[in-house]
Amino acid sequence: MQNRDAQRRVYDVLLPYLRAICRRYLRDVSFEKDVLQESFLKIFTKIEQYNPELASFKKWATKITINHCLNYNARVIKTPHEEFQDQHEILCLPKVIRQMSEDHLLSILKQMPVRQFEVFNLYVIDSYGHEEIARILAISEDVSRKRLSRARQWIKKTFQQTDSDSLPTKII
Amino acid sequence: MDYLENEFQDKFKDQKITSEDFDDDGLWDGISGNLPASGTRLTIWSKYGMIIITGIFSLTITLFLANYILDKNRTKVKDEVSILNSSRSSNPVQNDTTSTANGSNDGMREESSQSEIEKREVEKETTETREEKSDIQKEPQEAIQILKEKANSSLSALIKEGGVVIDNTNQTHQAESIEGAHEMVNAKTDTQKESMDENPFFEIKQEPDYLMKEQTGLARKHIDHIPNLSRQFVKLESLDGPYPFVNVMQISSMIPSAKPKKMWSLNTYGGTNALFVDHRSSTLSDLVALKNSTDHHAWGYSVGANASVRALNKLNLRLGFEYHQTWINFTYDTKSTSTRINENQLVTVWVDENSGQVIKEEYDDVVVPIHQTRSINHFNKIDLISLPIEAGFSKSFGRIDLGLWLGPVLHFAVDMNGRTIDANGELAEFGIGDSALTPFRQFGLGMRFSPTISYALNERWALSLLASYTYHPSKEFDQTDLQSDIHQLNLNMGIRHNFNAKH
Numbered sequence: 001m002q003n004r005d006a007q008r009r010v011y012d013v014l015l016p017y018l019r020a021i022c023r024r025y026l027r028d029v030s031f032e033k034d035v036l037q038e039s040f041l042k043i044f045t046k047i048e049q050y051n052p053e054l055a056s057f058k059k060w061a062t063k064i065t066i067n068h069c070l071n072y073n074a075r076v077i078k079t080p081h082e083e084f085q086d087q088h089e090i091l092c093l094p095k096v097i098r099q100m101s102e103d104h105l106l107s108i109l110k111q112m113p114v115r116q117f118e119v120f121n122l123y124v125i126d127s128y129g130h131e132e133i134a135r136i137l138a139i140s141e142d143v144s145r146k147r148l149s150r151a152r153q154w155i156k157k158t159f160q161q162t163d164s165d166s167l168p169t170k171i172i
Numbered sequence: 173m174d175y176l177e178n179e180f181q182d183k184f185k186d187q188k189i190t191s192e193d194f195d196d197d198g199l200w201d202g203i204s205g206n207l208p209a210s211g212t213r214l215t216i217w218s219k220y221g222m223i224i225i226t227g228i229f230s231l232t233i234t235l236f237l238a239n240y241i242l243d244k245n246r247t248k249v250k251d252e253v254s255i256l257n258s259s260r261s262s263n264p265v266q267n268d269t270t271s272t273a274n275g276s277n278d279g280m281r282e283e284s285s286q287s288e289i290e291k292r293e294v295e296k297e298t299t300e301t302r303e304e305k306s307d308i309q310k311e312p313q314e315a316i317q318i319l320k321e322k323a324n325s326s327l328s329a330l331i332k333e334g335g336v337v338i339d340n341t342n343q344t345h346q347a348e349s350i351e352g353a354h355e356m357v358n359a360k361t362d363t364q365k366e367s368m369d370e371n372p373f374f375e376i377k378q379e380p381d382y383l384m385k386e387q388t389g390l391a392r393k394h395i396d397h398i399p400n401l402s403r404q405f406v407k408l409e410s411l412d413g414p415y416p417f418v419n420v421m422q423i424s425s426m427i428p429s430a431k432p433k434k435m436w437s438l439n440t441y442g443g444t445n446a447l448f449v450d451h452r453s454s455t456l457s458d459l460v461a462l463k464n465s466t467d468h469h470a471w472g473y474s475v476g477a478n479a480s481v482r483a484l485n486k487l488n489l490r491l492g493f494e495y496h497q498t499w500i501n502f503t504y505d506t507k508s509t510s511t512r513i514n515e516n517q518l519v520t521v522w523v524d525e526n527s528g529q530v531i532k533e534e535y536d537d538v539v540v541p542i543h544q545t546r547s548i549n550h551f552n553k554i555d556l557i558s559l560p561i562e563a564g565f566s567k568s569f570g571r572i573d574l575g576l577w578l579g580p581v582l583h584f585a586v587d588m589n590g591r592t593i594d595a596n597g598e599l600a601e602f603g604i605g606d607s608a609l610t611p612f613r614q615f616g617l618g619m620r621f622s623p624t625i626s627y628a629l630n631e632r633w634a635l636s637l638l639a640s641y642t643y644h645p646s647k648e649f650d651q652t653d654l655q656s657d658i659h660q661l662n663l664n665m666g667i668r669h670n671f672n673a674k675h
Contacts, residue, residue, distance in 0.1 A: 008200065017187075033202075037199060037203055041203055102184065105180075106184075107512060125180055125181055159176060
């Protein structure tokens with residue numbers, strides 16, 4: 001597909017979805033534009049590789065974007081300069097999760113260890129199986145399952161901690 | 173747990189973000205700027221690349237096969253000449269001719285008649301061989317014709333002086349009189365002419381060592397086919413007679429092929445390259461320091477071919493065509509601080525100092541600062557096509573040939589994209605159309621110095637190692653006085669084919 005207008009239309013349709021993917025997967029959202037640009041370039045230049053029998057176009061584009069996000073995450077983790085200094089105690093009431101904004105909820109989820117959060121994202125939200133996750137992350141299925149299990153423990157600990165209404169007594 | 177995960181799915185599955193502050197158009201410009209312009213640009217370049225590579229490969233194979241076939245033919249012809257010589261040495265008629273070639277005018281006439289007999293014998297033997305060698309005879313025949321004319325004029329001059337005449341046994345005889353000598357010379361010359369006309373390979377003998385020293389390999393090829401007349405002149409050099417009227421150098425000058433020919437060669441090569449960028453400015457020292465810290469060299473690759481010709485004795489000229497895929501490693505760290513609101517955070521606790529009991533707790537939304545360092549490591553891609561026009565000197569040491577080349581280089585940038593720091597010190601992206609930010613002009617003229625070394629595998633093929641330093645002149649940056657000099661280093665390996673221009 002080389003028609004600019006057609007490409008622009010596809011871009012307009014996909015952009016909101018792919019932006020959400022970037023926000024959710026990227027550890028450093030300042031890379032969002034970089035990832036989106038590279039993802040769209042790949043989508044448009046490799047479009048002949050898309051097979052409609054295997055997946056919808058949106059899912060195919062999503063997968064490309066997820067891969068780019070994971071690559072950027074790998075770089076961020078390896079970069080010694082990259083330090084998030086906003087580590088703080090997580091306090092959240094599960095009763096109000098439904099009222100919480102996506103950004104806020106995501107900011108809490110992103111404090112999960114990055115490897116576990118990647119598996120959690122892929123498995124729980126994007127409905128990939130362990131086999132597919134193992135292929136995407138270049139890990140074994142067992143490792144994928146372990147990471148998911150730990151992610152669930154982290155969520156349980158974080159979100160059910162306040163079920164008992166045991167409020168912390170220390171000053172942050 | 174399930175209800176939590178369901179909550180997450182509901183919130184994030186098929187989530188769309190359509191905030192107003194996002195620069196959709198800016199991102200689209202970045203994407204569309206990097207997409208192939210017409211959709212066929214990449215395809216065309218890849219096609220041209222394939223055609224060029226295929227052409228070079230085909231040319232190399234063709235030259236190699238042609239060279240191989242020529243070598244085979246040359247060997248075959250030489251073998252046939254050897255066979256012919258051996259059969260001639262067992263021919264009694266020829267032996268008689270040689271043994272009775274001395275003496276009086278009668279003897280010379282007898283020799284002449286015997287030469288005719290010999291001619292017929294030889295003709296019978298060489299008819300087939302001559303047909304096969306017709307191509308090879310073309311060039312020697314020209315040499316023979318010159319030799320005949322030279323010989324006649326030299327002999328005429330000799331006769332006038334009462335000079336010296338040589339026969340086939342390399343003996344000298346003082347002519348009794350001018351008339352007698354003239355008759356003798358005519359008889360001898362006629363015999364030789366007939367022999368030459370009928371069979372250019374007649375009386376081919378082993379070359380004397382002193383001749384080998386004086387002749388180039390190219391001349392030797394023709395010497396192989398020069399008949400006995402020229403041999404005799406050559407042999408004069410070894411005699412101690414009073415009138416050595418032709419020497420080896422004169423013989424060499426008579427043979428057209430002994431002159432140095434223009435040597436042509438075609439060289440194909442490939443290797444690695446590196447770009448070094450040096451920024452300078454008289455007023456923007458901070459920007460210079462920043463840009464020098466962000467632009468680092470990176471390795472790329474180059475492929476190319478050149479044709480060279482030996483114009484003078486050691487002076488060579490060459491013209492090349494090269495493709496360079498070069499990179500500049502752009503590294504830049506940005507530090508930013510942002511804030512985020514954490515809701516319902518415990519912010520204050522009142523504690524009774526006496527009892528230590530908590531009196532009151534206060535919860536509120538808390539603004540949390542986020543400090544981030546963003547490290548950007550981007551490889552700026554620059555594709556160049558270069559046309560070097562160089563002059564150089566070369567010197568051979570056996571099989572090894574050393575050369576030094578210098579000359580201008582025309583370059584055309586076919587693709588440039590990447591990131592840089594603009595004049596305001598901010599991160600900016602550039603494409604080939606953003607001439608203010610690109611490190612190269614789209615068209616420019618540089619200067620190249622290139623030492624080369626090659627190792628000859630045989631007369632026609634050689635392996636070569638080519639190093640080069642190319643200076644690309646400075647270019648103004650983003651409408652400032654900041655100048656960017658680019659130094660390009662190349663190290664290539666290749667194969668060279670030598671061939672001679674046809675006269």
